[in-house]
Amino acid sequence: MKDTDIKKLLYTHLLCIFSIILSVFIPSFFLENFSILETHLTWLYICSVSATAVNLVLYLVVKPNVSSKRSSLSYKVTRFLKCCLYFLTSCFFFHVIFVLYGAPLIELVLETFSLAVILSTFTTVPCLCLLGPNFKAWLRIFSRNGVTSVWENSLQITTISSFVGIWLGAFPIPLDWGRPWQEWPISCTLGATFGYVAGLVISPLWIYWNRKKLTYKNN
Amino acid sequence: MRLGSGTFAAGCVVIEVLGVALFLRGFFPAPVFSGTERQAESPPEPSAGASSNWTELPPPLFSKVVIMLIDALRDDFVFGSKGVKFMPYTTYLVEKGSSLSFVAEAKPPTVTMPRIKALLTGSLPGFIDVVRNLNSPTLLEDNVITRAKAAGKRIIFYGDETWVKLFPKHFVEYDGTTSFFVSDYTEVDNNVTRHLDKVLKRQDWDVLILHYLGLDHIGHISGPSSPLIGPKLSEMDSILMKIHTSLLSEERGALLPSLLALCGDHGMSEAGGHGASSMEEVNTALVLISSAFERKPGDVRHPTHVQQTDLAATLSVGLGLPIPKSNTGSLLFRVVEGRPVREQLRLLHLNTVQLSKLLQENVPSYKKEPGFEQFKVAERLHRSWVRLYLEGSNSEALANLGAKVRRQYLDALRMLRLSLTRRAAQYDVYSMAVGTVLVLEALALLLLGVPQALSSRAELDVPLLSPVLPLLFGLLLLALAALHVVVCTAVDSSCYLCGLPWLAAGGVMALTAALLCAGVSALTRIFAGGQCLTQTPPQSTSRWSELGLLSFLGTVGHVLSLGASSFIEEEHQTWYFLINTLCLALCHQIYRHCFLGDDCAPQRCPHTGEEFDGVAVARQGKRAGPEGWELSHAPKDPSSLEALRGPERWMVLASPWLVLACCRLLRSLNQTGVQWAHRPDLGHWLTSSDHKAELSVLAALSLTMIFVLVQKRCSLTSKVAVAFGLLGIYCYRAAIGNVLFPWQQDNKDISKGITEARFVYVFVLGILFTGTKDLLKSQIIAADFTARTVGLWEIHSGLVLLAALLLRPHNLPVLVLSLAVQTVMTQFIWRPLRHGAAAVTVMHYWFGQAFFYFQGNSNSIATVDISAGFVGLDAYMEIPAVFLTAFATYSGPVLWASHLVNFLTSEASSGSALRRACFCYALVCSVPVSVYIVMVTSLRYHLFIWSVFSPKLLYEGMHLLITAAVCIFFTAMDQTNTKS
Numbered sequence A: 001m002k003d004t005d006i007k008k009l010l011y012t013h014l015l016c017i018f019s020i021i022l023s024v025f026i027p028s029f030f031l032e033n034f035s036i037l038e039t040h041l042t043w044l045y046i047c048s049v050s051a052t053a054v055n056l057v058l059y060l061v062v063k064p065n066v067s068s069k070r071s072s073l074s075y076k077v078t079r080f081l082k083c084c085l086y087f088l089t090s091c092f093f094f095h096v097i098f099v100l101y102g103a104p105l106i107e108l109v110l111e112t113f114s115l116a117v118i119l120s121t122f123t124t125v126p127c128l129c130l131l132g133p134n135f136k137a138w139l140r141i142f143s144r145n146g147v148t149s150v151w152e153n154s155l156q157i158t159t160i161s162s163f164v165g166i167w168l169g170a171f172p173i174p175l176d177w178g179r180p181w182q183e184w185p186i187s188c189t190l191g192a193t194f195g196y197v198a199g200l201v202i203s204p205l206w207i208y209w210n211r212k213k214l215t216y217k218n219n
Numbered sequence B: 001m002r003l004g005s006g007t008f009a010a011g012c013v014v015i016e017v018l019g020v021a022l023f024l025r026g027f028f029p030a031p032v033f034s035g036t037e038r039q040a041e042s043p044p045e046p047s048a049g050a051s052s053n054w055t056e057l058p059p060p061l062f063s064k065v066v067i068m069l070i071d072a073l074r075d076d077f078v079f080g081s082k083g084v085k086f087m088p089y090t091t092y093l094v095e096k097g098s099s100l101s102f103v104a105e106a107k108p109p110t111v112t113m114p115r116i117k118a119l120l121t122g123s124l125p126g127f128i129d130v131v132r133n134l135n136s137p138t139l140l141e142d143n144v145i146t147r148a149k150a151a152g153k154r155i156i157f158y159g160d161e162t163w164v165k166l167f168p169k170h171f172v173e174y175d176g177t178t179s180f181f182v183s184d185y186t187e188v189d190n191n192v193t194r195h196l197d198k199v200l201k202r203q204d205w206d207v208l209i210l211h212y213l214g215l216d217h218i219g220h221i222s223g224p225s226s227p228l229i230g231p232k233l234s235e236m237d238s239i240l241m242k243i244h245t246s247l248l249s250e251e252r253g254a255l256l257p258s259l260l261a262l263c264g265d266h267g268m269s270e271a272g273g274h275g276a277s278s279m280e281e282v283n284t285a286l287v288l289i290s291s292a293f294e295r296k297p298g299d300v301r302h303p304t305h306v307q308q309t310d311l312a313a314t315l316s317v318g319l320g321l322p323i324p325k326s327n328t329g330s331l332l333f334r335v336v337e338g339r340p341v342r343e344q345l346r347l348l349h350l351n352t353v354q355l356s357k358l359l360q361e362n363v364p365s366y367k368k369e370p371g372f373e374q375f376k377v378a379e380r381l382h383r384s385w386v387r388l389y390l391e392g393s394n395s396e397a398l399a400n401l402g403a404k405v406r407r408q409y410l411d412a413l414r415m416l417r418l419s420l421t422r423r424a425a426q427y428d429v430y431s432m433a434v435g436t437v438l439v440l441e442a443l444a445l446l447l448l449g450v451p452q453a454l455s456s457r458a459e460l461d462v463p464l465l466s467p468v469l470p471l472l473f474g475l476l477l478l479a480l481a482a483l484h485v486v487v488c489t490a491v492d493s494s495c496y497l498c499g500l501p502w503l504a505a506g507g508v509m510a511l512t513a514a515l516l517c518a519g520v521s522a523l524t525r526i527f528a529g530g531q532c533l534t535q536t537p538p539q540s541t542s543r544w545s546e547l548g549l550l551s552f553l554g555t556v557g558h559v560l561s562l563g564a565s566s567f568i569e570e571e572h573q574t575w576y577f578l579i580n581t582l583c584l585a586l587c588h589q590i591y592r593h594c595f596l597g598d599d600c601a602p603q604r605c606p607h608t609g610e611e612f613d614g615v616a617v618a619r620q621g622k623r624a625g626p627e628g629w630e631l632s633h634a635p636k637d638p639s640s641l642e643a644l645r646g647p648e649r650w651m652v653l654a655s656p657w658l659v660l661a662c663c664r665l666l667r668s669l670n671q672t673g674v675q676w677a678h679r680p681d682l683g684h685w686l687t688s689s690d691h692k693a694e695l696s697v698l699a700a701l702s703l704t705m706i707f708v709l710v711q712k713r714c715s716l717t718s719k720v721a722v723a724f725g726l727l728g729i730y731c732y733r734a735a736i737g738n739v740l741f742p743w744q745q746d747n748k749d750i751s752k753g754i755t756e757a758r759f760v761y762v763f764v765l766g767i768l769f770t771g772t773k774d775l776l777k778s779q780i781i782a783a784d785f786t787a788r789t790v791g792l793w794e795i796h797s798g799l800v801l802l803a804a805l806l807l808r809p810h811n812l813p814v815l816v817l818s819l820a821v822q823t824v825m826t827q828f829i830w831r832p833l834r835h836g837a838a839a840v841t842v843m844h845y846w847f848g849q850a851f852f853y854f855q856g857n858s859n860s861i862a863t864v865d866i867s868a869g870f871v872g873l874d875a876y877m878e879i880p881a882v883f884l885t886a887f888a889t890y891s892g893p894v895l896w897a898s899h900l901v902n903f904l905t906s907e908a909s910s911g912s913a914l915r916r917a918c919f920c921y922a923l924v925c926s927v928p929v930s931v932y933i934v935m936v937t938s939l940r941y942h943l944f945i946w947s948v949f950s951p952k953l954l955y956e957g958m959h960l961l962i963t964a965a966v967c968i969f970f971t972a973m974d975q976t977n978t979k980s
Ligand SMILES: [Zn+2]
Pocket: B071, B072, B111, B112, B216, B265, B266
């Protein structure tokens, strides 16, 4: 059970990584002058959309949380709307946090918000896919000893590594090197992306390594 | 012997202060100067035989010299668009008139007194002169003014008082104005100008020096783009015109032309301060105006870049004086271009000989320096030129040779100056090493003491009478003494420690040896204890809580960031980032508690974020046994947050966000640092003269808020005293013209506000006295717990009142919000979540650091607000001024430390918490400074060593001194605690 889960996890994660890598190369065939640094926001949104799409498709296909109850269409629609609402809320929430961290309040609003969007893509979207709009479950996962499955464990790892990535991504901003990637918010988006990818790589490996020690409450 | 961990920590910090002082003494090199006191005979003109007999000095070039020094005259104020607009006469002279214009580069520190010294001695004042800037002793070095006085020139001076202190009894007439009332920018200059008409009519002087301070003061108040700059420059322009026309009219009868030198001592940064080494601070304007510099019409010249020190040699030559012995500058050759070739060469020869002599005295291997070799070549060529000249040979060959000699001399001058400048950065490595060793030993002792000091008893065993130690101590002392003798007898050592009397040096050696012995004994005890440790497996790292991990990583990250110059310049960003992250971590913790009832003891963060390994944990677990970490305050009822209901629960949930919002607000109050310092901020908006009404409202509101936040824990008398004190502060600010009373339309009558400020001082002292009295009372009447907390809070509020008086009015919100954040954190975070003493200490330290930067401080000397040191003082008094400035600068860390004492003693179950807190505080403060001095030693040849790393070193030293004071205060409080 566990080993097959881990295998599934690995494949889904590889697909996610692949989609992010593609988002760097594919658009340059369609768009002129496309590059991560110069048309940063374009790349950011393409990356965000593709990551979201891959996440959605994968979770629908793999269905890690076997929901017991058959649900009606209206339930599904409200659930979907709720998810959208949660996503937007998380974008605004992250935006507020960035401003609290010192992002300019009035200038560069679009840039800051885009950063919030990509961070939400890497953190909130997988949460929504896996757990649905359930705040208490989210909190449970992010407290110690709260995870109940391989999927939740990997979710915890990818989310934390995205946060750590964006956190570390802010470090080069004060350096006086004058590089183009030091501009707000490029280093942070890159940090978040690297963090997310690192999380995707690390989590199956880490879970595989520690599979003896990990005991989940329900299996 | 058992020692409380607080006392132990205080002792270690005091030793560190000693070590850092020694390090600083070695790090800041003594300036390059000429030690020989022999009468400077002017070298004769070089010649082959006895054919030339020109031995006396060349005659003066100018009959009269007027030096018009405008403080903070940046180059673009004269040569840029501002100059064209506001200084039409000067611009005309620069572009068309008989003048020479230069951009003179000042070396950092760009502070007035070292710059005046550089202008007049031509030497490179050491960086440490900044510290002595406030208290200027007489200038003993050889300089132009002393030489001029010795030559019988009559010198008149009007302007900055610093000059009068530097040159007592040098001026036949003077009027010094004090530069410390920075808010005044008209009166200071009128005090200079009012003498002008009278003096210009008279003929009884040779040198006139005018030092105008107004421009600098405007810069300090509102920056270089202030609307006040234009009128000030116009005023200066009209004064220059007046002097110039008067000089021209007098010149007609005279034999020699006169010289008018317009110069600045340093520039002005985009924020308006100075002291560092940005282009704006370093580049100053220098315009020499004299009819001797004739220029053909249509001859357009751009100002050339020269060194500020070059003016000293030029002035000496202009006045026909010998060049000062410590001069490192070279003569501005364009000044003498119009003179006969023989005189030109003679002057260049004099300058080169002086520089090479200086090189000889300071560099043992001077013969290998390229400048010296070039000097020898030039002298040889000069000799043959003189022979040719005296033989009266062919004029074309003579001219060619003359040009060649001149070029050779100029090259030699440049090279000589370069080697001398490089020489100025010499370190006294021995003193630095001894200082570093002292600091590192103290730090090692602190680290080794961690397990014991943070245990429940918070006491350390100090083995005094072990048989091995005295032997070890003796051996070490002997070895160190031998080392000392070897180092000091080595050739060409001029270190501070060797200059000390034997007893003092021996004391330092004994201290080093004793600390080493203590370290060794502590280490052996740990290893002896480690034997029995091996059976118990080290406890898993799962005890690392988020907060513990965060404080550990934060401390390590901050320390590492000090190795990069940009991170030092932008250190405020590091602290803001850290406290934001801290708030979010607290937020996470709170939410888990509230929604999940998570009782996995997140507040178990006994480690203060220091090198805290599993061994220490396990060891501690062994020692303390079942009682475990008293520090971790294992929650007696884990559902303490669950119990909270209604509004209080909501407040707990909202409090991290409140704190975050406060921090964001404060962050936009003062832009500091370097990269984003020019960004508009609330502080500049408030201080601009158009928004006086808003500033007044804000100040009044802030003072009221301070009263509201402070009063609730005071006794009645101190409540009244605080109220009157705050009222007095507003009156003081109104009196000096920062704020307005509602019934005032515009404040015309600006005073120094001495009475008002002293009125506030009386209340501050009164409150501090009442607090101390309450504390003493609580000691006599045993277990009078409330009197004790009230007394401590009164001391805290006295400090708050003093800070409110000293901080500039736009910084009062910083004070209010710091009080508010303290209250919120106490009520809704630390108390309900039961954080341990160590965690609370680290948080206090971080917030203290952040508030240091919130009030607009940075790691550059320019942001020190020296005006705080003159609140309520008539004249400059060194000790109060230094104390007040230091307190105003470090009010953030000091107030947070004093709040820490209050918080810990107000918790009834404190026990040994205060001692542990003191230990943690000492540890988190001394880690950065210890690592930093090691880093600075390795970076001492870095490009930014003088502009970035050295000021930071001074700040770190000062911070350590403040920490030592705080730790002693902690220990004193702890003593009263244990006695009562
Ligand atoms: Zn100045």
